Amino acid sequence: MTSSTVYPISSMGGPLAKRVPRSGRWGTVFAVFRRSCYLESGGGQVFCLADQGLGEGPLTLAVKIPSKTTFRSLGINEGCHLDTDGVDLVVGHELVLTTAETVIWEPDPVGQTAPQDEILRRLDVLIDQVDPLIPSDGLAEVIPHTAGIANAGSSGIVNMNAVAELAMPRLSRLCGGLTRSASEAIDQGVAGLVGLGPGLTPSGDDLLGGMLVALRAMQNTASLFSVDALAGCVTKHAAAETTRISAEMLEQSARGYGSAAQHRLLRCLLGVDDSSDTVNAALDLIRTGHTSGWDALAGILLGIYCGLRIGRYQASPDPAAQSSIAFSRRMAGTPA
Amino acid sequence: MAEKRDLLGGPPATINVGLEVFADTLQELGFPVVQVDWRPPAGGDHRLTDLLSRLERSSDPNAEGTN
Amino acid sequence: MTVKNHVLKNMYRDSVALMRLSQEMEGLENVAQATAIMGTDNNKDLLAQAGLLADSGKSATPNDLIVAFDLTSPGQEEAVITSVQQRLMSGRQRTGGGAGYRPRSMEGALQTLPQANLAMISVPGEHAAREARKALDLGLNVLLFSDNVPLEDEVGLKQQAISLGLFMMGPDCGTAIINGVPLGFANAVPSGRVGLVSASGSGLQQVICLLAESGEGISHALGVGGRDLSGEVNGAMMLEGLRALGEDSATEIIVLISKPPAQSARARVLEAASQCGKPYVISFLGEQGEHGKRASRGNVHMENNLEGTALRVLKLLGKETPGWASLDDKNRKRIESIIAGSDPGHRSIRGLYSGGTLCYESLFILRDLGHLAGSGLEQEPVGGDLLIDMGDDRYTVGRPHPMIDFRSRCEALVQAAADPEVGVVLLDVILGYGAHPDPAAELSPAILEAQKIARNDGRRLACVVALCGSPDDPQDMDQQEKTLTHAGALVVHSNALAARIASAISRGGAVPLPGGDTRG
Numbered sequence: 001m002t003s004s005t006v007y008p009i010s011s012m013g014g015p016l017a018k019r020v021p022r023s024g025r026w027g028t029v030f031a032v033f034r035r036s037c038y039l040e041s042g043g044g045q046v047f048c049l050a051d052q053g054l055g056e057g058p059l060t061l062a063v064k065i066p067s068k069t070t071f072r073s074l075g076i077n078e079g080c081h082l083d084t085d086g087v088d089l090v091v092g093h094e095l096v097l098t099t100a101e102t103v104i105w106e107p108d109p110v111g112q113t114a115p116q117d118e119i120l121r122r123l124d125v126l127i128d129q130v131d132p133l134i135p136s137d138g139l140a141e142v143i144p145h146t147a148g149i150a151n152a153g154s155s156g157i158v159n160m161n162a163v164a165e166l167a168m169p170r171l172s173r174l175c176g177g178l179t180r181s182a183s184e185a186i187d188q189g190v191a192g193l194v195g196l197g198p199g200l201t202p203s204g205d206d207l208l209g210g211m212l213v214a215l216r217a218m219q220n221t222a223s224l225f226s227v228d229a230l231a232g233c234v235t236k237h238a239a240a241e242t243t244r245i246s247a248e249m250l251e252q253s254a255r256g257y258g259s260a261a262q263h264r265l266l267r268c269l270l271g272v273d274d275s276s277d278t279v280n281a282a283l284d285l286i287r288t289g290h291t292s293g294w295d296a297l298a299g300i301l302l303g304i305y306c307g308l309r310i311g312r313y314q315a316s317p318d319p320a321a322q323s324s325i326a327f328s329r330r331m332a333g334t335p336a
Numbered sequence: 337m338a339e340k341r342d343l344l345g346g347p348p349a350t351i352n353v354g355l356e357v358f359a360d361t362l363q364e365l366g367f368p369v370v371q372v373d374w375r376p377p378a379g380g381d382h383r384l385t386d387l388l389s390r391l392e393r394s395s396d397p398n399a400e401g402t403n
Numbered sequence: 404m405t406v407k408n409h410v411l412k413n414m415y416r417d418s419v420a421l422m423r424l425s426q427e428m429e430g431l432e433n434v435a436q437a438t439a440i441m442g443t444d445n446n447k448d449l450l451a452q453a454g455l456l457a458d459s460g461k462s463a464t465p466n467d468l469i470v471a472f473d474l475t476s477p478g479q480e481e482a483v484i485t486s487v488q489q490r491l492m493s494g495r496q497r498t499g500g501g502a503g504y505r506p507r508s509m510e511g512a513l514q515t516l517p518q519a520n521l522a523m524i525s526v527p528g529e530h531a532a533r534e535a536r537k538a539l540d541l542g543l544n545v546l547l548f549s550d551n552v553p554l555e556d557e558v559g560l561k562q563q564a565i566s567l568g569l570f571m572m573g574p575d576c577g578t579a580i581i582n583g584v585p586l587g588f589a590n591a592v593p594s595g596r597v598g599l600v601s602a603s604g605s606g607l608q609q610v611i612c613l614l615a616e617s618g619e620g621i622s623h624a625l626g627v628g629g630r631d632l633s634g635e636v637n638g639a640m641m642l643e644g645l646r647a648l649g650e651d652s653a654t655e656i657i658v659l660i661s662k663p664p665a666q667s668a669r670a671r672v673l674e675a676a677s678q679c680g681k682p683y684v685i686s687f688l689g690e691q692g693e694h695g696k697r698a699s700r701g702n703v704h705m706e707n708n709l710e711g712t713a714l715r716v717l718k719l720l721g722k723e724t725p726g727w728a729s730l731d732d733k734n735r736k737r738i739e740s741i742i743a744g745s746d747p748g749h750r751s752i753r754g755l756y757s758g759g760t761l762c763y764e765s766l767f768i769l770r771d772l773g774h775l776a777g778s779g780l781e782q783e784p785v786g787g788d789l790l791i792d793m794g795d796d797r798y799t800v801g802r803p804h805p806m807i808d809f810r811s812r813c814e815a816l817v818q819a820a821a822d823p824e825v826g827v828v829l830l831d832v833i834l835g836y837g838a839h840p841d842p843a844a845e846l847s848p849a850i851l852e853a854q855k856i857a858r859n860d861g862r863r864l865a866c867v868v869a870l871c872g873s874p875d876d877p878q879d880m881d882q883q884e885k886t887l888t889h890a891g892a893l894v895v896h897s898n899a900l901a902a903r904i905a906s907a908i909s910r911g912g913a914v915p916l917p918g919g920d921t922r923g
Contacts, residue, residue, distance in 0.1 A: 030415065033416075033417045038415065067515075137422070162449060162452065162453060166445075166452070192445065194445065195441070195443025195446060196445035196446065197440075198421060198440055199441075200416070201418075202441060204445065240465075241445070242441070243441050243465050244465075244466055289418050290418035292418065342520070343520060343521065343544045344582065346582055347581070347582045347583065348582070348584055349516055349519045349520055350519065351519045351521070351522045351523070353522060353523065353524045353525070353534055353538075354523070354548065355548070358525065358548075358586070359523075362584070370505075370512045370516045370519070371505055372507070372512050373505035373507050374526055374534075376526075376527070
């Protein structure tokens with residue numbers, strides 16, 4: 001087609017917007033799906049162009065296209081280049097995307113958080129509600145056990161699929177490491193989870209991503225060390241041990257950037273305001289991908305349980321961590 | 337709407353929900369068909385199925401309200 | 404078991420596609436286990452634990468896709484890999500909007516195909532009514548293939564459909580043909596002037612195939628589901644179908660097929676038929692006595708079997724009696740030779756059916772001829788003739804339907820051969836869209852094996868096949884018949900004739916004519 005249709009980009013993730021080149025080549029398509037595609041920039045940055053119906057994300061260009069149109073039918077194939085002239089983006093030779101009305105997307109912060117008892121109550125209710133829906137693929141099966149894993153380590157694994165069974169002790173180790181601020185345990189847990197499971201973003205990655213986004217959202221001085229340790233381990237392992245799409249996702253999660261659906265759910269679970277939208281937000285999340293949404297939900301739940309626990313953990317922490325925590329507390333004015 | 341409802345007026349255009357072999361046949365013969373990627377809405381639990389149905393209706397601006 | 408890995412470098416496919424790929428691979432004949440997963444270290448451990456990691460998979464990197472499978476016999480690797488690559492690459496060739504796109508809901512499907520006027524639903528029974536209701540709400544006619552739908556749901560759905568001016572074909576409706584478009588298990592038949600409404604799938608297929616073989620086509624074939632003429636449903640959709648065919652200009656003659664109806668439903672149907680100007684052939688299968696032929700009146704002609712129904716239609720259209728209605732000389736001689744070579748004390752009949760109605764028809768034909776024939780669902784009869792509908796729920800739990808998968812029937816055939824009481828095996832083979840691509844190839848080895856078993860035991864086993872298909876069906880009916888005949892089967896195209904032949908062999912006498920005066 002010679003006359004090209006122009007499609008508007010409705011939003012661009014904040015972290016991505018910072019990296020738009022002023023002109024010239026931005027990236028090349030390396031994976032194409034029905035309603036989204038992935039590109040890699042010259043600098044190795046992986047980002048995503050997606051139908052706006054799939055929701056916003058930190059590295060996503062959300063484009064408004066007709067609902068029955070697939071990306072391939074628009075002429076987007078592996079190897080197509082994405083070029084810009086500063087205002088419009090051109091994919092391949094003919095597909096023009098305009099940024100004239102693009103909104104920069106940043107996640108809404110959780111704001112003031114609800115009291116701990118209330119958060120626990122909301123988690124209980126949500127887990128109850130989603131329990132009958134839990135699929136047998138991926139790591140969703142750990143959801144009913146997340147409180148137990150975070151608080152006391154797993155005891156007695158019930159019948160789960162192979163991926164979940166393998167993941168359970170690793171999750172226990174990880175959560176134990178988080179609550180004790182034990183870097184080595186955190187690292188071992190993460191090493192066993194990155195790249196684990198089916199999917200283009202393996203289940204373990206989606207779970208870790210959800211955990212990170214949740215932990216960053218409720219981060220305080222007491223949890224800072226553990227969360228930073230987790231972030232560091234995840235990005236380190238992800239760089240070499242998982243797909244590049246997933247590695248990029250985890251990089252953003254490590255900084256607290258999840259998808260719009262994840263942030264919406266976190267506001268419902270943690271925010272001091274009324275949480276009547278929680279089930280809808282959860283359903284929105286679990287409808288993502290095949291198991292990615294479920295795995296991220298498992299991670300969010302686990303992350304919140306851990307986050308609540310790290311704040312009130314009593315036993316003596318790892319010596320390497322202790323000085324860090326003491327330092328943080330001194331800075332915050334609380335007794336060491 | 338009347339033309340659309342008339343089943344015998346012309347060759348049907350089909351939405352297939354379930355066994356793909358039926359859509360495959362129509363596609364091979366060149367008849368219009370679209371295959372729905374159907375999943376059970378709730379793992380067999382009817383209480384949850386109802387909950388989901390109510391949620392679906394309540395998020396539809398044209399819905400008349402839940403029952 | 405042979406474990407193979409095939410590594411695709413930098414292969415990105417979404418999770419759903421990978422899951423489907425795994426499922427499809429596991430469905431392949433030689434594959435015991437299969438999965439498609441990214442080549443991360445942790446996943447290689449997973450594969451190793453599952454016994455699916457091979458050398459080539461070990462060197463995969465995280466951005467590579469490992470397709471791992473376990474073959475039941477070596478040497479099949481190429482076939483599996485070819486099919487995997489076709490599946491993975493197929494998305495690339497398709498351009499054009501919508502190709503390969505699968506909406507998650509009917510609403511989404513309507514956006515993709517706004518001119519859609521029919522929803523074909525074959526989801527598990529517990530979800531079927533809900534999906535059907537959704538379809539009706541969206542203004543779609545429905546073909547509901549699913550069974551195990553509660554009766555009260557069927558009543559409600561049909562009421563809803565009628566109030567909306569829509570068709571609800573089913574539940575438990577496996578066959579329909581509308582304006583030449585085959586829906587469900589249907590045959591390729593020419594278009595013509597006969598319109599049919601049926602409460603039976605295989606019954607419908609038999610009649611239209613016999614008509615097609617005689618050069619008569621159809622306008623439409625509608626299904627209403629097996630319970631439509633029950634007291635509760637009361638013929639709701641049957642009446643709608645009859646009305647629509649009555650108004651359809653292409654339809655000159657209307658055929659109705661069902662098992663014997665409830666009293667009130669019968670009355671409604673006969674009333675509607677008698678008020679229509681067009682000739683009706685009403686086939687309540689297995690009916691006798693006062694409801695039999697003598698009830699024919701005015702434009703309404705009553706029949707009680709499928710072959711008779713087709714013959715009546717042809718007669719009303721002024722066509723000659725077709726060849727399929729009688730035995731040709733070759734078959735006649737074969738029957739005589741079989742009878743001559745067998746011991747009269749060992750000739751009971753074993754029927755192994757895929758079409759429930761065909762089984763039912765054979766049962767009543769045999770009983771009508773004085774056989775003590777049972778269906779296996781009741782007590783074993785003294786006479787020992789047993790006709791089994793292998794498409795019934797009790798035989799299909801966890802297995803595909805016998806129209807698609809022949810393994811159960813092959814096993815049962817071989818077992819029957821080992822029974823010294825059995826002298827005749829009766830089988831139906833139904834061709835058409837949706838059915839197995841080569842039933843003759845599936846059955847022939849079992850037919851040969853069965854006859855060999857009998858021969859080794861000093862017996863003769865006759866195998867009679869009712870081959871139900873149309874000359875235009877994808878399976879090449881001629882070839883199917885040749886293959887089955889070469890394997891030793893006696894092949895006819897009419898199920899009723901097959902049953903009569905079985906009776907003759909069983910008793911050592913001549914093949915009876917069709918009961919009643921079909922050929923007047």
